[in-house]
Amino acid sequence: MADIKNTQTQGGGGDDAPKKQASDEAKDQANAAFKKQDYPLAIDLYSKAIDIFPTAVLYANRSIAHLKTECVGYALNDASKAIELDKTYVKAYYRRAAAYMALGKFKQALKDFEAVVNARPTDKDAKIKHQECNKIVRKMAFEKAIAVDDTKKAIVDSIDIEAMAVENSYTGPRLENGKVSVQFMAELMEWYKNQKVLHRKYAFKILVDIERYLMNQPTLIDVTIPEDKEFTVCGDIHGQFYDLLNIFRINGIPSEDNPYLFNGDFVDRGSFSVECIFVLFGFKLLYPNHFFLARGNHESASMNQMYGFDGEVKAKYNAQMAEFFTEVYNWLPLCHCLNNRVLVMHGGLFSNDEVTLDDIRQVDRNRQPPDEGIMCELLWSDPQPQYGRSPSKRGVGIQFGPDVTDKFLAKNKLDYVIRSHEVKPEGYEVAHDGKCITVFSAPNYCDSIGNKGAFIRMKGNQMDPKYTTYEAVPHPDVRPMAYANQILSMLC
CATH class of the missing domain: 3.60.21.10 (Metallo-dependent phosphatases)
Structure with missing residues (x-):
């Protein structure tokens, strides 16, 4: 995975300014809907904003809205799209890690947390998330290592x-x-x-x-x-x-x-x-x-x-x-x-x-x-x-x-x-x-x-x-x- 940095995604300028303004207006409405927990409306409004002027921020925001509606596949795709648009956008890696976690794909989530920790080595919150995910991965690896299907005793016994x-x-x-x-x-x-x-x-x-x-x-x-x-x-x-x-x-x-x-x-x-x-x-x-x-x-x-x-x-x-x-x-x-x-x-x-x-x-x-x-x-x-x-x-x-x-x-x-x-x-x-x-x-x-x-x-x-x-x-x-x-x- 490429190194990432803690930077902000920048919008367009010049001829793109009117589109950017219209997109931002839709994003603000979407954010308001999200805060009210009206996730379907938030998704529709983020989609509208993306259609006008797509940015990594919009895809990352729509990703978490999809996650709230249990559309984890869509959430994963949006987070990946945000990373594709801006490999330096840290929040997108968090969003993708959340989608992987929701699917039980802890190893993939761990890779995204590692990218965030590398980008923010002094960020305590990032370290905690990385450590928690790593615990799960290690626990799963240990259980797999000790499991012997043919001889493992059923718990009921x-x-x-x-x-x-x-x-x-x-x-x-x-x-x-x-x-x-x-x-x-x-x-x-x-x-x-x-x-x-x-x-x-x-x-x-x-x-x-x-x-x-x-x-x-x-x-x-x-x-x-x-x-x-x-x-x-x-x-x-x-x-x-x-x-x-x-x-x-x-x-x-x-x-x-x-x-x-x-x-x-x-x-x-x-x-x-x-x-x-x-x-x-x-x-x-x-x-x-x-x-x-x-x-x-x-x-x-x-x-x-x-x-x-x-x-x-x-x-x-x-x-x-x-x-x-x-x-x-x-x-x-x-x-x-x-x-x-x-x-x-x-x-x-x-x-x-x-x-x-x-x-x-x-x-x-x-x-x-x-x-x-x-x-x-x-x-x-x-x-x-x-x-x-x-x-x-x-x-x-x-x-x-x-x-x-x-x-x-x-x-x-x-x-x-x-x-x-x-x-x-x-x-x-x-x-x-x-x-x-x-x-x-x-x-x-x-x-x-x-x-x-x-x-x-x-x-x-x-x-x-x-x-x-x-x-x-x-x-x-x-x-x-x-x-x-x-x-x-x-x-x-």
């Missing part, structure tokens, strides 16, 4: 539940004969509502039991909804526990007569992720044939390390449990097929028109999500309005058009797909002529977006989606991302 004593002072919910019960779930939700922690003995027991159950499940789960019964599909929850309780208040507590599917991204960002995941796992153990969970892109080690779940588990329990969660998440199913008519996955469709349901069934899911292929695209892809396919705005997966959806549905004899993964103003969005539906169940995402949440209900004999939307409810004064990796909060 090293946990001794019986040796964990329950203190007399503990007055919270207790498993009945080591099993989840209706009473336990009611007490657990009330316990969590009052910001208390489930005893580690019962927390570990739930994890042990859920892993052993999931290990015996297929990658694609076929779900039968009786003709006279209704079924609910929820999207991302993202650690918003009090909004999860509100879903149950509006739509009823899960039961054999009130089945649910939660479609991934149960954790991260929201700071009550531990509460969410144990309630969801508890209901799965209580009603294994009437409560379903699919893996999202945030049920992965790199996302959890950056966006808060790893830190939250360590704060409320310990590092062993955080590592155990990673092992459990590897066994979560990747998608569900409802009545042989509707496929539900977290992300979306594929870069290959030939993918079948049998291909999905054959995917080896017991691993961290790869950067390409069926598993990656199920977790990361997004729909687009135009035909064909495009590179992902996230930097992982693809974007797919209505023709891609049509071909997939026809090949696999399906009616439509449901996916999640994206914030929508109304909590849901119907695209591709009704054949690709997005549902997102975390209202006022990160306490800042202002979106509604939604869930979908359908009856077995019709399978027509019906939408319920709702606003966010109050929660205790713990901000989103409270447990996130500090380097990400420093960059964003």
Whole structure:
């Protein structure tokens, strides 16, 4: 990488002065929108300014706005464009490092931090960011060096539940004969509502039991909804526990007569992720044939390390449990097929028109999500309005058009797909002529977006989606991302 210096990007002069002035006016409006957290408007205005008079500053500013809307691929491209325009612009390297960190590409981020430290050898802030990123890279290298896949003992086999004593002072919910019960779930939700922690003995027991159950499940789960019964599909929850309780208040507590599917991204960002995941796992153990969970892109080690779940588990329990969660998440199913008519996955469709349901069934899911292929695209892809396919705005997966959806549905004899993964103003969005539906169940995402949440209900004999939307409810004064990796909060 070329050496960089701490200099300011200069605008044009002469005949360029009117363009520069118009561009600066749009930039000022964009900056104001950004401060108000209206990131889509800020992106539009930065784009307008770039069209008039492009500068490294504008691309770097639009990069951070894209990062705020989780369009990490776009953020990475803009930061790289800023560096291309001005290799001396230090902030652009910070922006690109932030995008790499958000993607879990820590080695690439470290290179950009090294460039900044070389340019600013006395900058304490730059040194701290470099050191934090370097710690992550070293930790990953160490874990890789000591890992021997063929002989590595599963964490579940090293946990001794019986040796964990329950203190007399503990007055919270207790498993009945080591099993989840209706009473336990009611007490657990009330316990969590009052910001208390489930005893580690019962927390570990739930994890042990859920892993052993999931290990015996297929990658694609076929779900039968009786003709006279209704079924609910929820999207991302993202650690918003009090909004999860509100879903149950509006739509009823899960039961054999009130089945649910939660479609991934149960954790991260929201700071009550531990509460969410144990309630969801508890209901799965209580009603294994009437409560379903699919893996999202945030049920992965790199996302959890950056966006808060790893830190939250360590704060409320310990590092062993955080590592155990990673092992459990590897066994979560990747998608569900409802009545042989509707496929539900977290992300979306594929870069290959030939993918079948049998291909999905054959995917080896017991691993961290790869950067390409069926598993990656199920977790990361997004729909687009135009035909064909495009590179992902996230930097992982693809974007797919209505023709891609049509071909997939026809090949696999399906009616439509449901996916999640994206914030929508109304909590849901119907695209591709009704054949690709997005549902997102975390209202006022990160306490800042202002979106509604939604869930979908359908009856077995019709399978027509019906939408319920709702606003966010109050929660205790713990901000989103409270447990996130500090380097990400420093960059964003």
